[in-house]
Amino acid sequence: MNKMLMFDALREATDEEMLRDPRVFVLGEDVGHYGGSYKVTKGLHAKYGDLRVLDTPIAENSFTGLAIGAAITGLKPIVEGMNMSFLLLAFNQISNNAGMLRYTSGGNFKIPLVIRGPGGVGRQLGAEHSQRLEAYFQAIPGLKIVACSTPYNAKGLLKAAIRDDNPVIFFEHVLLYNLQENIPKHEYILPLNKAELVRTGQDITILTYSRMRHHVVQAVDELVSQGYNPEIIDLISLKPLDIDTIVKSVKKTHLVLIVEECMKTAGIGAELIAQINETVFYELDAPIIRLSSQDLPTPYNGQLEQATVIHPHQIIRAVEDLMITKKTFY
Known part of the structure; x- marks a missing residue:
């Protein structure tokens, strides 16, 4: 067992899946050289380079649309929202594209996409950074929605989400990143649809x-x-x-x-x-x-x-x- 913080568990899950499958890549604001706002992608840019850890402009609608297009071609993008509230700017892409395209294409397209990042009420982050968006996305057909709560389930669920052929909205609470827990050294995957x-x-x-x-x-x-x-x-x-x-x-x-x-x-x-x-x-x-x-x-x-x-x-x-x-x- 390794004692691990939740953000490290998420980083390890991402690293393991990028190593296992060359189709997996990460994109978002400050995910590269800076290592992510909460350090979930720390060190991944140095390991995998610009083409698999992409720093994007502050344009959520654009890079989320880019990720959906990449998923259609067979890649497995992980979009990090610097704050999940910002993904409201990409709501059209998530609802009209990510959630629908597998159905409106008659099953010809798969959308193996993960959209993850911090959300929830933090500590004096203000209204726009403390939104709870799970109910917003719950109403969209075609999405899976997961909320991790411990380092153990964060790692196992993120690995499962990356391997899934459907779009997964993956909620991490901003106040849980420094939560510590013992995590098995061996690989494990947790089901996305189980309480x-x-x-x-x-x-x-x-x-x-x-x-x-x-x-x-x-x-x-x-x-x-x-x-x-x-x-x-x-x-x-x-x-x-x-x-x-x-x-x-x-x-x-x-x-x-x-x-x-x-x-x-x-x-x-x-x-x-x-x-x-x-x-x-x-x-x-x-x-x-x-x-x-x-x-x-x-x-x-x-x-x-x-x-x-x-x-x-x-x-x-x-x-x-x-x-x-x-x-x-x-």
């Missing part, structure tokens, strides 16, 4: 992903000391949702709490509630509760910024309230 059962339990199912996984784990440590036994599921795959794993858990616990950093209105939690209600509504002993970020642009002010996202004490209170609700009716 992770982080903790088994009987009392309540807590669904979460990305940075909120760690807030949930903190909250559950306290809840366990109080005698509760929650089950934690890290969604990982935001599109498609691993509804089978979710349903299996709900049939056991009969209570659901969703903890997300996405906006409440039309967020990932909203889609989760819809699918759970469609599938196992009569297994629920109480209405599903979702804890989501405030529906407003993230403030620059540090205290206001913290007030917009969910924290462990709110998770603890929500679990306690749900358990009380269940006891009231049963």
Whole structure:
């Protein structure tokens, strides 16, 4: 096992796949000589050169379109968004080209494309650098969406995304890059369409992903000391949702709490509630509760910024309230 930071795990995954397959290349702003804004591509330019680690102009629509065209020809581009918020400038290319071309070409084209980079609410990065775009992209047909949460799953998921023949939007949280974890020295690949059962339990199912996984784990440590036994599921795959794993858990616990950093209105939690209600509504002993970020642009002010996202004490209170609700009716 090697103890590794998450940005190093992502860099190692990229390096291994570039070494394994000469069709893999990286492009984006400052990915070359500078090594990427968060050093995910550090050292790759010196190893692979200009043709496989391309520094681009500040023109997201142009270089994302270039990457889609390269994917059509059989190459395997990895687009790094310096900040995922900037990829809104390439929304047309992602939705009308990346998501559609395999279908509108009658299957003649494959789009083996990865679009990855930092997102989420950071620390005083301001509204335009703290957006949560997962729900924006979830509505686009033809995309796969993955949110890594640990160095271990970051490496295994990125390698799987690079090898996939479909466009994958790969979300990394800006505050998790310095997270450390032991990673196996041997190669491993993780499935892109499976949730992770982080903790088994009987009392309540807590669904979460990305940075909120760690807030949930903190909250559950306290809840366990109080005698509760929650089950934690890290969604990982935001599109498609691993509804089978979710349903299996709900049939056991009969209570659901969703903890997300996405906006409440039309967020990932909203889609989760819809699918759970469609599938196992009569297994629920109480209405599903979702804890989501405030529906407003993230403030620059540090205290206001913290007030917009969910924290462990709110998770603890929500679990306690749900358990009380269940006891009231049963």
